[in-house]
Every structure is written in C-alpha cells, then in structure tokens.
Amino acid sequence: MKTRKGRTVVVVGIVASLLMGVSAAPAAADYPARSMDYVLPFGPGGGTDLTVRLYKDKVEKLLGQPIVMTYKPGAGGVIAGRYVKESKPDGYTFLVISNTSLVTSMLARKADFTLDDFIPVCTLTLSPTIFAVNKDSPYKTMKDFAEAAKTKKMKYGITAPFSSSQLIVEAISRQEGFQAIPVPMGGGAKAMSAVLGGHVDMSVVAPTGIENQLRILAVNSEDRWEAHPEVPTLKELGYPSGPETHFSLYAPKGTPKEIVDKVYEAYKKVLEEDREEITKRAKGINQAARILGPEALGKMTQGTYVFFKEMLSKMGAPVN
Amino acid sequence: METITNVGMGFATALTWANITYCFIGVLVGTLIGVLPGLGPTATISLLLPVTYYLNPISAIIMLSGVYYGAMYGGSTTAILVNIPGETASIVTCLDGYQMARQGRAGAALGIAAFGSFIAGTLSVVGLMLVAPPLAEFGLRFGPPEFFALIFMAFSLLICLASGDMLKAVMITVVGVWVGTIGVDFISGDTRFSYGSLTLSDGVGIVPVAMGLFGVAEVLENIDKQEQQAKILKTRLKGLLPNRQDWKESWLPILRGSAIGFFMGTIPGGGGVMTTFTSYALEKKISKHPERFGKGAIEGVAGPESANNASVAAHYVPLLTFGIPTTVVMAIILGGLMIHGISPSPTFIKENPQLFWGLIASMYMGNVMLLVLNLPLIGLWVRVLAIPYRILFPLILLFCIIGVYCLNYNIWEVVIMVIFGFVGYLMRRFEYEPAPFVFALLLGPMIENALRQSLIISEGSFGIFFTRPISGVLMIVGIMFFIIPALPGFKRKKFDVAD
Numbered sequence: 026m027k028t029r030k031g032r033t034v035v036v037v038g039i040v041a042s043l044l045m046g047v048s049a050a051p052a053a054a055d056y057p058a059r060s061m062d063y064v065l066p067f068g069p070g071g072g073t074d075l076t077v078r079l080y081k082d083k084v085e086k087l088l089g090q091p092i093v094m095t096y097k098p099g100a101g102g103v104i105a106g107r108y109v110k111e112s113k114p115d116g117y118t119f120l121v122i123s124n125t126s127l128v129t130s131m132l133a134r135k136a137d138f139t140l141d142d143f144i145p146v147c148t149l150t151l152s153p154t155i156f157a158v159n160k161d162s163p164y165k166t167m168k169d170f171a172e173a174a175k176t177k178k179m180k181y182g183i184t185a186p187f188s189s190s191q192l193i194v195e196a197i198s199r200q201e202g203f204q205a206i207p208v209p210m211g212g213g214a215k216a217m218s219a220v221l222g223g224h225v226d227m228s229v230v231a232p233t234g235i236e237n238q239l240r241i242l243a244v245n246s247e248d249r250w251e252a253h254p255e256v257p258t259l260k261e262l263g264y265p266s267g268p269e270t271h272f273s274l275y276a277p278k279g280t281p282k283e284i285v286d287k288v289y290e291a292y293k294k295v296l297e298e299d300r301e302e303i304t305k306r307a308k309g310i311n312q313a314a315r316i317l318g319p320e321a322l323g324k325m326t327q328g329t330y331v332f333f334k335e336m337l338s339k340m341g342a343p344v345n
Numbered sequence: 346m347e348t349i350t351n352v353g354m355g356f357a358t359a360l361t362w363a364n365i366t367y368c369f370i371g372v373l374v375g376t377l378i379g380v381l382p383g384l385g386p387t388a389t390i391s392l393l394l395p396v397t398y399y400l401n402p403i404s405a406i407i408m409l410s411g412v413y414y415g416a417m418y419g420g421s422t423t424a425i426l427v428n429i430p431g432e433t434a435s436i437v438t439c440l441d442g443y444q445m446a447r448q449g450r451a452g453a454a455l456g457i458a459a460f461g462s463f464i465a466g467t468l469s470v471v472g473l474m475l476v477a478p479p480l481a482e483f484g485l486r487f488g489p490p491e492f493f494a495l496i497f498m499a500f501s502l503l504i505c506l507a508s509g510d511m512l513k514a515v516m517i518t519v520v521g522v523w524v525g526t527i528g529v530d531f532i533s534g535d536t537r538f539s540y541g542s543l544t545l546s547d548g549v550g551i552v553p554v555a556m557g558l559f560g561v562a563e564v565l566e567n568i569d570k571q572e573q574q575a576k577i578l579k580t581r582l583k584g585l586l587p588n589r590q591d592w593k594e595s596w597l598p599i600l601r602g603s604a605i606g607f608f609m610g611t612i613p614g615g616g617g618v619m620t621t622f623t624s625y626a627l628e629k630k631i632s633k634h635p636e637r638f639g640k641g642a643i644e645g646v647a648g649p650e651s652a653n654n655a656s657v658a659a660h661y662v663p664l665l666t667f668g669i670p671t672t673v674v675m676a677i678i679l680g681g682l683m684i685h686g687i688s689p690s691p692t693f694i695k696e697n698p699q700l701f702w703g704l705i706a707s708m709y710m711g712n713v714m715l716l717v718l719n720l721p722l723i724g725l726w727v728r729v730l731a732i733p734y735r736i737l738f739p740l741i742l743l744f745c746i747i748g749v750y751c752l753n754y755n756i757w758e759v760v761i762m763v764i765f766g767f768v769g770y771l772m773r774r775f776e777y778e779p780a781p782f783v784f785a786l787l788l789g790p791m792i793e794n795a796l797r798q799s800l801i802i803s804e805g806s807f808g809i810f811f812t813r814p815i816s817g818v819l820m821i822v823g824i825m826f827f828i829i830p831a832l833p834g835f836k837r838k839k840f841d842v843a844d
Contacts, residue, residue, distance in 0.1 A: 068753065069388035075680065078395060098753045100543040101529075133534060135541070180802050186534035208489075208801050209532050211794065214676065218613045218669045224488030224802065234668040234679060237688055306398070309684030342534075 053283030057090040062118045063274075066105035066126065068098045073121045075310045076150050076272045079303055083295040088288075102130040103137075110142045114279030116288075119146065124326045125189045125270045128333050132344050133187055140330060142278050145322035147289040148271035150312035152231045153246040154190050155256070157239040159220050167242045167262050170227065174203035182216030182228040183207050189329075190229040192336040193245055193259070193267035199339075200265055231270065232311040245269065251304075251313055267336075268329035271315060273322055285319055292316045348474045355702025358403060359710050367404045368707050371411020372714045378412070379419015385432055385751075386416035390677050402685035403700055407707040409678050414657050414708065418462060418715050421650060425454045426729050427741050429560040429748065433551055433787070434653050437621040439559045440780055441638060441645030448641050451730060455723045456586045457595050457643055458650040459716050465603040465651035466712035469658035470705050472607050480659070481666040481691070484611035489798035490809045494819035495612075496792040499619075501826035502626035514781050517772075521785025524549050525793075532797045544757035551618075551787050553749045553762040558779040560745045561766025564738045566773050586723075587643070595647035598628050602651030609652075610659025613669045620656045621649035622784060630826075639780065658708055665693045665701060 065073045077094065085091050097105035102122055112118035120127075120143065127143075130136045156167065164170040170179070183190045191207045198205050208225050210216040216228040217235035227242075232252070241256045246269050249258060259266035276285060293316045296303055300314070307314040317325075337344050358364065378389050390409050397405035420435040425442035438458070445454040472480075487495070527538040528548030539545035587595065602624040609620045628648040629638045638645050663669040668689035670676035679689070687700070694701045729737070749762045769779055803809035811817045 069391050074391060075394070075677075082395075096754050099547045099755060104543055104755075134546070135543075178804065185531055206801060206804075208798055210798070211531050214668075214670055215613060218485065218663075218667065219488055221667055221669075222485040222488050233676075234683060234689065238667055238690070305686075306684055309682075310680050311683075 053281065053287050056116055056284050056287055057088055059117065060091045060093050061088075061116075062093050062095050062112075063121050064095045064097055064105050064109050064112075064118065065121050066098060066102035066130075068096050069094075071098070072152075072310070073123075073272060076312060077121055079306050079310075079314065080149065080292060080295055083299060084291055087291050087295060100130075101134045102126050103134050106130055106136060106138050106143075109275070109277055110138045112277050114277040114281075116276065116280050116284035118277060119288075120275040120277075121149075121272065122275065123152065123270050123272050124268065124322070124329045125333075127275070127326065128329045129188070131330075132333055132337060140326060143275040144278060144280050144285060145319050145326055146274035146276050146285050147292050147319065148273045148315050148317040148322050148325075149292070150272045150307055151246060151250075151315040152270045152272060152312050153244045153250045154193065154229060154267075154270065155232055155236055155241050155245075155250075156227060156229050156243045157217065157220060157236050157241045158227045159223060160238070160240050161223075162226070162240065164227075164242065165240070167257075167259075167264065170242060171197070171201045171203060174198070174201075174205055179203075179205040179226045180208050181205055182210045182219045182225045182230070184211065184213055184216060184230055185209055187337060187342055189267055189270060189333070192333060192340075193265075194229055195336055195340060196265040196267060197259075234311055252308060268325060268332050271317070271322070271325065272312065273326075289316070289318050293318075351698040351702045352470075352474060352706070354699055355704075355706035358699055358703030359407065359706035364404055364407055364703070364707060365710065367400070367408040368411050368711050369714055371408040372415040372711050372718065375412040375415020375417075376419040376422075376715070376718065377415075379416035379432075380422050381419075386413050387673050387677065389416070390674055394677065394681055397681050398684060402682060402687055403703050405681055405685065406678060406700070406704055407711075409681055410657075410704065410708060411711050413674050413678075414462075414466075414654065414711060415715065417653055417657065418459070418719065421458045422455060422719075422726060423744075425451060425458065425646070426726060427560065427737075427744070428563045429741065429745060430552070430555045433555075433618040434621055436551070436555045436559075436618060436783060437625045437649040438646055439555070440625070441640070441642050443559070443563070444639065444641035445643065445646065446730060450641065450643075451727045452723050453587045453591050453643065454646050455719070455726060457591060457647045459719050459723075460587065461595065461599045461602065461647045461651040462654035463712045463716050464599050465606060465653075465655040466658060466709060468600070468603040469607050469610075469655040470709050472655075473658060473662070473705055480608075480611050481662045483608075484613060484663050484669075485667065486815055487612045488813075489795045489802060490813055490816040491819065492612075493792060493795035493799050494810055494816035494823065495619075496788050496795060498819050498823035498826070499623055499626060499788060500792065501823040502623070502630055510776070513777050517777055517779075518781045518785040521782040522789035524554075524782075525786045525789030532794060532801075542757075544755060544761075547753075548790075549761060549786070550752065550758060551783065552752055553758045554765045554786060555783050556745045556749055557762040557765025558769035558772070558783060560741055561762060562769025562773060562779070564741055565766060565770040567734065567738065586720075591643050594643050598624075598644040598648035599651045601627065602648035603655040605648075606652035606655030607659045610656030610671065611662050613663055613671055617653070617656070617672055618787060620652040622787075624648040624652035639778065654712070658705065661701075661704065665689050665697075666691050 063077055067073050081092050097108050105120060109118055109120040131139065158164050164173060181194060186209050194205055210219055213230040213233045214235060216230045217233055217239065219225045220228045220239055221235065241253055243259050243262060244250045244256050245259050245266050250256065296314055296316050303314045334344065374389065390412055393409065417434060420432050421438045423429045424435040424438040425446050428439050428443040430436040430439050442454045445451065527545055529536050529546055536546050605624045606620045609623065625645055625648060628644045629635050632644065660671045660675050663671060664675050664679055666689060668679060670679050745762060746759055749759050752758060772779055799809050810820050
C-alpha cells in the first residue's frame with residue numbers, strides 16, 4: 026500500500042512537471058535557479074577566460090547564482106561551438122567567443138553549425154585591431170604607408186592567415202591600389218615584436234601592450250580607442266573598415282528572450298556600477314569594457330559574416 | 346656602483362615579512378602543482394590573478410613568479426622519479442634523470458637539479474646586474490631568419506644526439522617531423538593529415554606524446570621485469586645528495602647551462618624547452634663519453650635544469666623592457682602588472698628599480714626557499730620509488746591520464762598518449778631512441794614556420810639566412826657541426842669512444 030502510494034505521488038509529480046515544462050518556459054522572474062555554464066573555446070588563462078573574469082564576481086552577486094567555466098578548447102572554437110549548439114536552450118549555457126572567431130570557425134574550419142544556431146546575448150569587451158609601425162619608421166600616418174606601399178612591397182605581421190586583420194588590410198589595399206604581403210606570426214605579441222625588431226614593416230593585430238613601444242597609425246573600431254585616443258580610426262581616415270572584434274556571449278537557439286534580456290541587463294548594470302574598476306582591469310588585458318545588447322551584437326555578427334565571406338571569395342580563399 | 350645600490354634596494358624590498366610570505370606561498374603552491382599532474386602553472390597563475398588585484402604590485406609579481414619557478418622545479422621531480430614530464434620544459438630531464446633514479450640515484454638527480462637551479466638563478470641575477478638593458482636589444486634582433494638559423498644549429502646537434510644506430514635516429518627524426526606537420530598549418534591556413542578529425546586538426550601535442558613515449562611506455566616495459574625493483578631499493582642508500590664525483594661532472598654543465606638559458610631566455614619565443622634542449626644537445630656533443638647520455642648521465646640533468654632556471658629570470662628582460670612575453674605564463678604576469686598601471690618601457694629598469702630589483706632579489710630568495718624546501722623532501726620523494734610496482738604503476742598511468750586530459754579536456758588526447766605508449770614500447774623493444782622523435786616533433790613545426798616566414802619576408806631568396814649577421818654566424822656554426830665529424834682528425838676520437 027505504502028509503496029504504491031509513493032509511486033503514485035512520483036508519477037503525478039513527473040506528469041505535473043512535464044506539463045509545467047510544456048506550458049511555461051522557465052520564467053525569467055525565477056532565473057537563474059542554478060549555476061550558469063559558460064563554455065570557453067580556450068583553456069584557463071586564455072583571452073576569453075580573463076574577459077569573463079572581469080565581470081564574473083559582480084554578475085554572480087547580482088544574479089545570485091555562480092558562473093561555472095567550462096573549457097572546451099580546440100579546433101578554433103568548433104568544439105566549444107558544437108557543445109553549446111547541442112546544449113539545452115534553457116538559459117543555463119552560454120558560449121563565450123568573439124564575433125570574428127565565431128565567423129572564422131564557420132568559414133575556415135569545418136564547423137557543423139551556422140549563425141542561426143546561436144542567439145546573440147551581449148558583448149563583454151572590445152578588442153580593437155591596431156595598425157602599428159616601428160617608431161623609427163618613416164611612415165607617420167596611414168597615408169604615408171599606403172603611398173609608400175605603391176612602390177615597395179610591404180610585409181605586415183598578422184596572427185593567422187585569413188584573420189580579420191588580413192581581410193581589412195586586403196580591403197584597404199584594393200581600394201588604394203597597392204599590394205602588401207601578410208606574414209603570419211602565430212601570435213599578436215610575436216607580430217609586434219617583429220615590428221619592434223624591424224623584421225616586418227607593420228603589424229595588424231589586437232593590442233598586447235607592446236604597441237606602447239610602437240607608433241600606432243590607425244585603429245579599427247567605431248569610436249576612438251580610449252587607451253590611445255590620439256589615434257584616428259580607419260573610418261575617419263576614409264579607409265574601408267572591417268567589423269570590430271568583441272568578446273561576446275551567445276546562447277543556443279531557442280533560449281527564451283526574457284532570459285537573454287535579463288543577462289544583458291545584468292551585465293549593463295554591473296558595468297554602470299563599477300565602470301572605473303572594470304575599465305582599469307580591462308586595460309590590463311588589452312581590451313575595453315563594452316556591453317552592447319542582443320540586437321547590436323546580432324547585427325555586428327551578421328555584418329562580420331558578410332564581410333568575411335565577401336573578402337574571402339574575392340581573394341579566392343577556400344570557403345567552407 | 347649604482348647597480349649595487351639598486352640590488353641592495355631590491356633585497357630590502359624582497360626581504361620584508363610580507364614579501365617573504367608571498368614568495369613562500371608562491372613557491373609552495375608552484376611546487377605542489379608542479380608535482381601533481383593536471384594543473385599547470387598557466388592555469389594556476391590565471392586563477393591567482395584576481396587575488397593579486399588586492400596586493401601591491403611588487404608582492405603580486407613576486408608571488409606569481411614564485412608559482413612559475415616553483416612549478417618548473419616540481420615538474421622536474423616527477424620527471425626524475427616516475428618519467429612523467431609534467432610540462433614541456435622537463436621533457437629533457439626525463440632522459441637522464443629517470444635513468445639515474447632507476448640506478449638508485451634519484452637523490453643525486455633531485456639534488457643536482459635543485460643546486461643547479463640555485464646556482465643558475467644566482468648567476469642570472471649577476472648577469473642581469475651587468476647586462477640587462479643591452480640584452481633586451483639583443484633578443485629583439487632575433488627575427489624569423491635568426492630563429493631558423495638557431496633551430497638549424499640545434500638540428501645539426503640533434504643528429505649526433507641518439508646514442509644508438511645513426512640510421513635509426515635519422516628515421517625516427519623524419520617520422521617526428523612528419524607527425525609535427527599534422528594539423529592546421531598556420532602560414533597557409535590549410536589543414537594537413539587530419540582526415541576530418543577535430544583533435545588532429547589542432548596537431549599532435551607534445552605533452553601527450555612525451556607522456557606516452559616516456560611514462561606509459563616505461564610502465565609497459567616494466568610489466569615483465571619485476572626483479573629490478575629490489576635492486577633499486579638496495580642501491581637507493583647510495584646517498585641522497587650529489588657526491589664529489591657528481592659535482593666534478595656537473596659544475597661545468599651548470600655554468601654552460603646557465604649561460605645558454607640566460608641568453609636564449611631573452612629571445613622572444615626562445616625560452617623553455619628550446620633552452621633545455623640546446624643545453625642537453627651541447628653537453629652530449631662536447632662530452633668525452635656521449636654514449637652515457639640517456640643512460641643516467643648527471644650532466645644531462647645538471648645542464649638543462651640550470652638552463653631552464655636561468656631562462657626564467659632572463660624572461661623578465663624582454664617582458665619589462667618591451668612588454669614581450671616569451672611564454673604564456675609571462676603573458677599572464679604582464680596582464681597582472683598592467684592591471685596595476687605598470688607599463689613596460691625601454692627605460693623600465695631605470696625608472697622602476699625597486700620593482701625590478703625587488704623581483705630579481707625575490708627570485709633569488711625563492712631559489713633559496715626551493716632548496717630549503719626540497720632538500721629535506723628528497724628523502725621522502727625517493728621513497729616513492731619504494732612503492733611496490735603493482736601499486737606504483739597503476740598510479741603512474743592514472744597520473745598520466747589525468748595530466749593529459751587536463752591539458753585541453755579532450756579525451757582523444759588521452760588516446761593519442763596511449764597510442765604513443767605502445768609505440769614507445771615497440772621502439773624500446775627494437776632499440777629506437779624516443780628522444781629524437783620528441784625533439785623533431787617539437788622543433789619541426791618551429792623550423793618550418795621560421796623558414797617560410799623568412800622566405801615570405803625575403804620574397805623567396807635564401808640569401809636572407811646568410812646576409813644577416815646573427816643568422817649568418819649561426820648557420821655557419823650549424824654547417825660546421827655537420828662537417829667536423831667528417832674530417833680525418835675527428836674519426837680517431839670516435840674510435841676511442843668505441844673502445
């Protein structure tokens with residue numbers, strides 16, 4: 026008798042929870058009820074790890090639940106992306122990746138997901154692309170460089186082939202009518218120290234701190250970069266500019282909109298409250314704190330995809 | 346004179362109670378994570394980074410650096426005792442350190458590693474006092490052509506590295522270079538030999554291969570050799586510290602290792618395993634008894650361990666003067682400094698003598714702590730070898746699996762390790778040396794990338810390797826390593842060795 030009653034209660038419980046699950050998506054009001062899983066395409070100590078840690082404590086405090094870092098490094102983000110795509114869209118799993126890496130993983134690597142598999146949540150930081158030459162170099166401005174490049178084949182250091190930096194230089198050189206040769210150096214610091222040592226003419230990479238020893242000719246971002254406000258943007262100079270790179274949060278397709286908005290609002294609030302401290306710490310990892318909402322991030326990610334696809338096919342690169 | 350005043354100020358900074366405590370915490374945590382597989386210094390330092398927001402910058406960098414060189418030392422301990430290279434820099438230590446342990450001389454190996462590191466640390470402090478600023482400029486002059494020439498020279502040393510059959514060594518080297526090409530080629534962006542596997546598209550990692558070839562293969566080979574352990578236990582009592590003969594054999598390798606580590610540590614991308622490997626290859630090349638290497642030659646532990654420690658101190662020169670991190674750990678430490686508003690500059694050492702010399706003094710202090718911490722522990726560590734093999738071997742396998750899995754949280758890397766465990770077992774059975782394979786796997790991609798980067802810069806001309814002074818000299822030295830053994834005068838010496 027007793028066991029039977031117990032079983033009935035369990036069955037009723039299961040049915041009830043199933044019904045509830047169907048009738049109402051997890052309500053944003055009770056969100057989050059447990060820890061949130063942040064999936065990172067790099068290991069501990071990598072770029073995305075330090076980016077999340079800029080806000081982690083404060084967001085946890087505000088939302089009342091811990092953020093758990095899950096490291097899925099490898100294959101240029103494909104492993105992490107696939108993991109998130111296959112996760113339950115219940116608002117407890119997020120992918121932390123830059124818009125440019127996400128697009129690259131789809132176009133250059135054999136990713137089995139598309140942009141439609143993810144919902145943009147918000148950006149966390151801006152990582153500008155900078156154009157830097159040696160302080161002893163005769164080029165004082167981008168214009169000097171572009172003019173000189175018409176007669177001399179310039180070599181510029183980048184991190185990896187077909188990265189956004191190469192595509193941006195390619196767009197500029199097509200407009201201005203010069204040819205420049207990319208030298209993949211395998212890392213931003215390596216590319217910049219090659220400029221410092223005079224082994225290449227310019228480096229086009231994300232900041233690493235070494236740029237303070239170099240002359241920065243231009244920066245690829247919408248607005249001027251606060252670490253070096255004297256440096257003009259590509260747009261101001263009249264050059265074609267590519268998409269900005271933002272480290273961002275994405276959620277699997279089907280994640281309720283209320284939850285996405287709640288997470289975005291939480292980040293926005295945290296940055297407003299502690300802007301000074303977060304800005305300082307972001308500078309320490311060569312990034313700039315920026316919280317842009319789902320709509321802006323979605324637009325940016327789409328724009329990145331279009332720009333990459335167009336440039337890659339113009340250059341005759343193999344596109345997935 | 347000014348330098349001496351600065352060094353004095355450095356010690357005054359480092360020897361405050363607070364900084365001694367932070368240094369001790371760093372060294373202790375570092376040693377622990379170095380000994381335990383899984384957590385490496387990169388992960389630990391990034392986890393500790395938030396703690397340092399609340400410290401003053403000097404204490405912060407002292408603690409983080411302590412973790413770094415503590416972990417280096419801890420990594421050597423497992424390499425010597427159980428043939429597990431916890432991180433790449435200690436792969437070389439496995440070669441002779443573990444063989445020494447097998448012969449009951451684990452204490453001597455651990456001791457010479459500790460003393461060698463300490464002496465190298467001391468020498469690099471003196472070196473930094475004398476030549477820090479010009480040294481930074483020297484490192485910057487290493488572009489892709491110089492890097493190519495440096496590795497070319499290392500490869501020419503490698504040819505004579507194998508102690509057995511030359512033909513077998515060359516074959517193994519070629520296979521190692523081929524395995525090194527697996528994955529995404531970062532010059533063209535193409536994927537090579539991955540056959541659609543995501544794991545292979547990232548390349549075959551050096552740590553899973555080394556753990557397989559050394560750790561796992563060792564266990565497999567010993568399964569049918571149970572009688573050996575009794576011998577180790579009997580000879581174990583031969584002494585826990587290096588004896589006079591050991592010192593006689595080690596002091597020159599320690600000095601040479603310190604010099605190599607110190608100079609190569611300042612080259613962007615030249616630290617870590619490049620220095621330990623070069624030191625090992627050099628010791629073997631100039632040794633009167635190169636056949637002892639790989640069979641427990643104490644020089645093969647003393648040189649590379651000293652080189653590694655000297656390079657850690659030297660890494661701070663390009664880091665603080667130009668902001669160039671030579672390793673991933675250095676990049677995180679740089680981030681920690683920048684959070685405190687400290688920005689590297691060529692005049693950094695002049696403008697921040699307290700921070701720079703305080704850090705250098707703390708590293709010296711940290712080396713003393715490592716010595717004090719580890720010498721009494723040697724007796725305890727050596728007892729690890731007394732654990733019966735039926736218990737020790739499963740533990741070694743477990744540690745290898747955890748260690749490799751924690752690299753990238755990828756189970757397929759564990760599979761790669763197991764495969765190379767069997768490969769290593771077969772190689773031992775048929776008397777192929779594993780060392781040339783590991784070095785070829787490591788240096789192959791480096792030399793390929795440097796070659797292609799150089800040729801992109803020179804627009805296809807090979808002249809770039811000879812017209813630039815540093816690379817020209819290195820290329821000529823490398824070519825001489827090939828030619829000299831072929832000269833008549835050299836042959837005689839080889840016969841002596843054979844006798």
